[in-house]
Structure formats: C-alpha cells, structure tokens
Amino acid sequence: LQSRKLYDPTAPNASTGIINGRSSNILNWDDVRFTWAYPMYKNMLANFWTPFEINMSNDIKQWLQLSEDERYAFKKIIGLLAFLDSVQTDYSGKVAGYLTDSSLAALMQVLSFQEVVHNQSYSYVLSSLVPKQEQDEIFEYWKHDPILRERNDFIAEGYQRFVDNPTPQTFLESIVFDVILEGLNFYSGFAFFYNLARNQKMVSSSTMINYINRDEQLHVNLFSHIFKELLHENPELNTPRNHKFVQDTFRRAVELEIQWGRSIIGDELEGINMNELESYIKFIANKRVNQLGIERPYEGYRQNPMKWIKAYEDVDSGKSDFFEQKSRQYVKVSDVNGFDEL
Amino acid sequence: LQSRKLYDPTAPNASTGIINGRSSNILNWDDVRFTWAYPMYKNMLANFWTPFEINMSNDIKQWLQLSEDERYAFKKIIGLLAFLDSVQTDYSGKVAGYLTDSSLAALMQVLSFQEVVHNQSYSYVLSSLVPKQEQDEIFEYWKHDPILRERNDFIAEGYQRFVDNPTPQTFLESIVFDVILEGLNFYSGFAFFYNLARNQKMVSSSTMINYINRDEQLHVNLFSHIFKELLHENPELNTPRNHKFVQDTFRRAVELEIQWGRSIIGDELEGINMNELESYIKFIANKRVNQLGIERPYEGYRQNPMKWIKAYEDVDSGKSDFFEQKSRQYVKVSDVNGFDEL
Ligand SMILES: [Ca+2]
Numbered sequence: 001l002q003s004r005k006l007y008d009p010t011a012p013n014a015s016t017g018i019i020n021g022r023s024s025n026i027l028n029w030d031d032v033r034f035t036w037a038y039p040m041y042k043n044m045l046a047n048f049w050t051p052f053e054i055n056m057s058n059d060i061k062q063w064l065q066l067s068e069d070e071r072y073a074f075k076k077i078i079g080l081l082a083f084l085d086s087v088q089t090d091y092s093g094k095v096a097g098y099l100t101d102s103s104l105a106a107l108m109q110v111l112s113f114q115e116v117v118h119n120q121s122y123s124y125v126l127s128s129l130v131p132k133q134e135q136d137e138i139f140e141y142w143k144h145d146p147i148l149r150e151r152n153d154f155i156a157e158g159y160q161r162f163v164d165n166p167t168p169q170t171f172l173e174s175i176v177f178d179v180i181l182e183g184l185n186f187y188s189g190f191a192f193f194y195n196l197a198r199n200q201k202m203v204s205s206s207t208m209i210n211y212i213n214r215d216e217q218l219h220v221n222l223f224s225h226i227f228k229e230l231l232h233e234n235p236e237l238n239t240p241r242n243h244k245f246v247q248d249t250f251r252r253a254v255e256l257e258i259q260w261g262r263s264i265i266g267d268e269l270e271g272i273n274m275n276e277l278e279s280y281i282k283f284i285a286n287k288r289v290n291q292l293g294i295e296r297p298y299e300g301y302r303q304n305p306m307k308w309i310k311a312y313e314d315v316d317s318g319k320s321d322f323f324e325q326k327s328r329q330y331v332k333v334s335d336v337n338g339f340d341e342l
Numbered sequence: 343l344q345s346r347k348l349y350d351p352t353a354p355n356a357s358t359g360i361i362n363g364r365s366s367n368i369l370n371w372d373d374v375r376f377t378w379a380y381p382m383y384k385n386m387l388a389n390f391w392t393p394f395e396i397n398m399s400n401d402i403k404q405w406l407q408l409s410e411d412e413r414y415a416f417k418k419i420i421g422l423l424a425f426l427d428s429v430q431t432d433y434s435g436k437v438a439g440y441l442t443d444s445s446l447a448a449l450m451q452v453l454s455f456q457e458v459v460h461n462q463s464y465s466y467v468l469s470s471l472v473p474k475q476e477q478d479e480i481f482e483y484w485k486h487d488p489i490l491r492e493r494n495d496f497i498a499e500g501y502q503r504f505v506d507n508p509t510p511q512t513f514l515e516s517i518v519f520d521v522i523l524e525g526l527n528f529y530s531g532f533a534f535f536y537n538l539a540r541n542q543k544m545v546s547s548s549t550m551i552n553y554i555n556r557d558e559q560l561h562v563n564l565f566s567h568i569f570k571e572l573l574h575e576n577p578e579l580n581t582p583r584n585h586k587f588v589q590d591t592f593r594r595a596v597e598l599e600i601q602w603g604r605s606i607i608g609d610e611l612e613g614i615n616m617n618e619l620e621s622y623i624k625f626i627a628n629k630r631v632n633q634l635g636i637e638r639p640y641e642g643y644r645q646n647p648m649k650w651i652k653a654y655e656d657v658d659s660g661k662s663d664f665f666e667q668k669s670r671q672y673v674k675v676s677d678v679n680g681f682d683e684l
C-alpha cells in the first residue's frame with residue numbers, strides 16, 4: 001500500500017483512487033474525489049464536545065450509592081473503552097497516511113482527534129469518582145483481566161497485521177475490525193450506561209457515553225464508505241472469500257461480546273436481561289455487516305429487542321430529553337449521519 | 343527513529359522517553375511523562391472554532407471594493423496558506439507516529455485536526471468571494487508561482503528529509519522547519535489581514551485569520567516544548583552544529599519571507615511599510631529561535647516595530663474588541679499559552 005506523498009506538483013488535487021492513487025495532497029474541499037466527504041466533515045465538526053462541559057457533581061454523590069455490581073461493571077467498561085479508544089487513535093492516524101485523497105486523510109485526522117477526546121473523557125470521569133491509584137489500576141485492567149484481554153487481542157491483532165504489513169488486503173481486513181470496534185464492541189457498554197440513566201443513576205457519565213456513541217456512529221459511517229469504495233475501485237478485493245471473512249469475523253466478535261456481556265452484566269443488573277442483550281448484539285452485528293454491503297451473518301435479528309435504548313441514542317435528534325445538559329452550540333446535525341436509525 | 347507500538351502490555355503508560363522509548367500506548371492523562379502536556383491539551387480544545395461560525399456577508403460586499411493590489415495580495419496569501427497547512431496536516435500526522443508518549447501523540451493529533459480546520463477555512467472564504475474556477479486556480483498557485491514555490495520547497499524539503507529517513511537528527515531538523523512554518527511564515531500574511539481589518543476591510547476574513555493565528559501560537563509552543571525535551575533527553579543532539587543549524591535555517595527563512603513580503607505587499611499597500619515589515623520578520627525570527635532555547639540570530643530586533651499588530655493578536659485576552667464576532671463558548675484560555683506576549 002502506497003503512503004500518500006507529502007506533496008506532488010504533478011498530480012491533481014482530487015485523487016485518482018481511494019488507495020494507491022495520485023494526489024497533489026493540497027486540500028481544496030471543492031475539488032475532492034468523493035461527494036460524501038464534505039457533508040461527513042461538517043457532521044463530524046458539528047459533533048464537537050469536550051468532557052469539561054460535563055458537570056460530574058451529581059454522579060460523584062451517587063457513585064457510592066451504586067451497588068457493588070454496578071460499580072464493578074462501570075469500572076470494567078471504562079477499562080475496556082480506555083484500551084479500545086487508545087489503539088483506535090493510533091490505528092486511525094495510521095490509516096490517514098494511506099488514503100490517497102487528502103479529504104479522506106483529513107476526515108481520518110478528525111476521527112483520530114475525536115478518539116483523543118474520548119480517551120480523555122475516561123480519565124475525566126474516573127478522576128471524579130475514584131482515587132488516583134484506583135484510576136491507574138482501571139487503566140491497567142486490559143493487561144491482566146483474561147476476558148478483556150482475549151477480546152482486545154482479537155481487535156488489536158487485526159490492526160497489527162495491517163500495521164506490520166500494509167497491503168490492500170490487510171487494510172480491508174483492518175476496516176472490518178474497526179467497524180467491530182466502533183460499531184459493535186461498545187454496545188453492551190452503552191446499554192449498561194443507558195440502563196443506569198433510565199434509573200436516574202450516573203446521568204452525567206451516561207451523557208458523556210452518549211456523546212461518544214454519537215461520534216462512533218459517524219465513524220462507522222465513514223469506515224463503511226471507505227470499505228465500499230475500496231471494493232468498488234478494487235474489484236479483485238470483492239471476492240466471496242472476503243465476504244465470508246466479514247461474516248466470520250463478525251460472528252467471532254459477537255461470541256466475544258456475549259462472553260464479555262455475561263461477565264460484566266450477567267443477570268446481576270436490574271433492567272438488562274442477558275437474553276435480550278444477546279439478541280441486541282446480534283441485531284447490531286447484522287446492521288453493521290449490512291452497512292458494509294455484505295449479507296447479514298444472522299438469520300432474523302432484524303429488530304432491536306431493547307427498544308428503550310433507541311431513545312437514548314437519539315438524544316440529539318430532538319426526540320428525547322433524558323439528558324439534562326446544556327444546549328450544545330455546535331450541534332447542527334443533518335440527515336447524512338443516519339441518526340434516525342440505530 | 344522507532345514507531346510507537348500499537349500497544350505493549352509490558353510497558354508503562356507514561357513513556358520512558360520522548361522518542362525511542364517504551365510505552366503501553368494506553369492514554370491515561372493522569373499518568374503521562376510531561377507535566378506541560380495536559381494544560382496544553384486543555385488550551386488546544388479551548389481554541390475550538392469552525393469556519394461555519396464566521397459570517398462572510400460583509401466581506402462579500404467589500405470584496406469588489408478592494409483595490410486590485412489588495413485582492414492580489416489576498417489571493418496570493420490564501421494560496422500560500424492552503425499549501426502550507428496541507429503539508430502541515432500531513433507532517434504532524436506523521437510526527438504523531440514517532441512520539442513515544444501517547445499524550446504527545448494525542449496532542450499532535452489535535453494539532454493535525456486544527457490544520458484540517460484551517461485548510462477548510464481557505465475553501466470556505468474563497469467559495470464566498472470568487473467563482474469556483476478562480477478558487478481552483480488559487481489552490482494551484484503553489485504549483486506555478488516561482489517565489490511561492492521557492493519558499494514552499496524550502497519548508498517541504500525540510501519535511502521530506504524527515505519523511506524519507508526518520509532519524510533523531512532529521513526529526514530535530516524538521517521541527518525547526520515546523521516552527522518556521524507555523525511561527526514565521528504566516529506572519530507577513532497575518533500582518534496584511536490585520537492591516538485590512540484596522541481599515542475596516544474584510545473583517546470576517548481577518549477574524550478567521552486571527553483564530554488561525556491563535557492556534558498557531560499554541561502549535562509553536564507545543565513544538566518548542568518537544569524540541570527542548572528532545573535536546574534535553576538526547577544530549578548528543580545538543581551540539582554547536584545543531585544550534586548553528588537553527589540560526590542558519592531561520593536566517594534563510596527570513597530572506598525568503600522578506601522576498602515574499604516584497605512581492606505581495608511591496609510599497610503598494612497603505613498602512614504597511616516594507617522596512618517595518620522586514621524588522622517585524624526579524625523580530626519574530628528572534629522570538630522563535632529564543633523559544634527553541636537557542637541564541638537569537640539577529641542582534642537587536644528585540645522590540646515589535648509594528649505595535650498595532652499586537653492588539654489584533656491579543657483579541658482573546660480581552661484587551662481589544664476589533665473583531666465583532668459572537669462570543670466564543672469554548673474559549674477559556676489560561677496563561678499557559680503565552681498570549682500575553684507576541
Ligand atoms: Ca472511539
């Protein structure tokens with residue numbers, strides 16, 4: 001896979017291909033290869049938020065009133081997210097170097113910036129709720145917890161194969177792991193936080209998770225676009241073998257996600273039923289694989305079995321007011337980001 | 343120069359060195375190597391702005407009332423900035439891959455994101471003022487204009503040597519080119535826009551330039567920190583030869599900057615005197631080299647000869663209200679960014 005050149009006076013501004021093409025690398029948004037890039041850029045900017053705007057004072061009061069199981073799940077989920085968003089920052093920064101069109105590289109830099117903010121949000125929340133030493137331990141869960149490790153290694157090894165040997169094929173495969181990371185892996189965690197919120201618990205932390213969720217939806221959109229353009233422009237990659245790779249990889253991810261869900265949520269937590277959560281995970285997997293333009297891996301699972309979650313994910317489309325945070329100046333989201341559907 | 347690993351369970355979160363060290367690559371802001379990184383992060387986020395918040399309607403009305411010389415300089419400067427910020431996005435993204443501490447990589451991703459916004463601001467302004475075809479031509483000035491090309495090649499070749507062969511030495515050299523790009527090259531352009539603004543011309547475009555200027559000050563701060571830590575941790579780089587390299591490179595940059603200033607501003611524009619501009623450029627060069635911890639290249643030139651510029655650069659410290667834009671929600675800047683001095 002060719003790195004994009006720093007600059008090339010002999011090449012056009014709009015690139016000649018999504019990868020391995022030519023590009024001046026000077027970014028003129030009115031002269032780029034893909035028409036979906038600029039609306040995506042505007043939506044990503046409209047999503048801007050920072051953890052500093054979230055007032056943690058109520059959550060601090062509630063923290064010690066949570067059950068032992070709730071605090072356990074809370075910390076494990078933050079520990080998971082802290083790992084995933086860190087490797088995600090790195091991965092997306094690397095992807096930026098291989099996309100020929102400077103507008104796509106720019107979108108990838110915006111994405112990577114948002115991951116930086118997500119990462120900081122985990123320290124922000126933890127530093128409000130637990131002593132420094134416990135915060136440091138939570139940031140090290142990924143090194144010791146076997147279920148977390150198995151789950152994370154699955155993703156990170158998918159990324160690592162691309163990093164070690166960047167080819168069109170390993171790039172394609174890494175996008176599948178990306179869509180699993182951003183589009184599936186977070187979802188039992190999100191469900192846990194939204195379930196707390198609907199019981200009026202830890203609403204500020206859940207608001208933060210909601211902003212992250214909203215960003216992730218755009219990220220999945222962006223990577224799905226890139227995946228489809230990659231297959232379209234490089235038909236030699238659009239093989240039954242690669243279709244099967246997508247389905248198999250998602251199936252394995254679903255197994256790991258369910259195993260993780262059992263270990264952190266199990267049947268200990270009021271309001272979330274493990275059977276429902278399993279169906280929800282398969283529903284999300286079907287949705288993501290379909291977004292990649294590939295046949296869904298699971299028969300059925302076309303309906304969201306946890307209807308109440310949708311209200312939380314739709315917070316910015318004006319349909320709900322569960323989260324009572326201040327109005328958000330930069331939110332001017334259009335249809336393009338697909339918030340209307342889960 | 344070693345690339346930072348995607349993740350390393352055997353390494354600590356806070357890295358063991360600024361380059362060529364070990365790091366888990368999991369970002370816990372309360373466990374990072376350098377104490378200046380988090381305040382810098384907060385200031386960078388506080389700077390958030392987007393071109394969409396800038397209302398161009400007055401500038402559109404004034405555009406055709408500008409003199410031919412003013413329009414010429416305006417377009418040439420935007421053409422210059424469009425090139426420089428594009429290569430800057432790319433360079434900073436690459437630098438992120440070599441900084442061992444994940445917090446510095448994160449800062450570099452934030453910086454790169456800000457460059458993306460700067461880039462978009464040029465299309466935003468031009469698409470308001472000139473027809474699409476002329477916009478596209480302006481984005482290609484860098485390919486054809488000989489003075490622009492000589493200037494840009496000087497920087498881009500400095501970056502290219504690092505990209506082609508990343509070593510501690512080429513990295514150090516590339517930072518010098520970065521501080522020239524972000525801390526010197528833009529300054530005659532800034533002066534041109536601020537001079538328009540003090541004559542009540544193109545105030546919205548100048549406001550945008552002012553936001554860019556404010557970001558660039560933080561970027562120079564960040565790269566100066568990195569430069570000094572690099573010398574501190576790697577004393578074999580802290581040689582008289584490298585000190586001389588900094589001074590010589592700045593001297594050459596000043597020559598190119600003055601040549602460029604003559605070609606776009608000359609003595610054609612009311613309110614800017616070329617002799618004053620030359621002194622101003624040398625003053626800025628002295629300031630930057632001093633920020634890098636190296637002896638200033640020019641004797642004298644310790645005072646800003648264009649006092650009126652300072653009021654424009656200080657717009658966010660509450661000392662001036664030349665720019666009548668709406669209040670900026672995310673601006674909560676502390677002392678750390680050094681806005682108090684030019
Ligand atoms: Ca993320």
Ligand SMILES: [Ca+2]
Nearest residue numbers: 427430457460
């Ligand atoms: Ca810049």
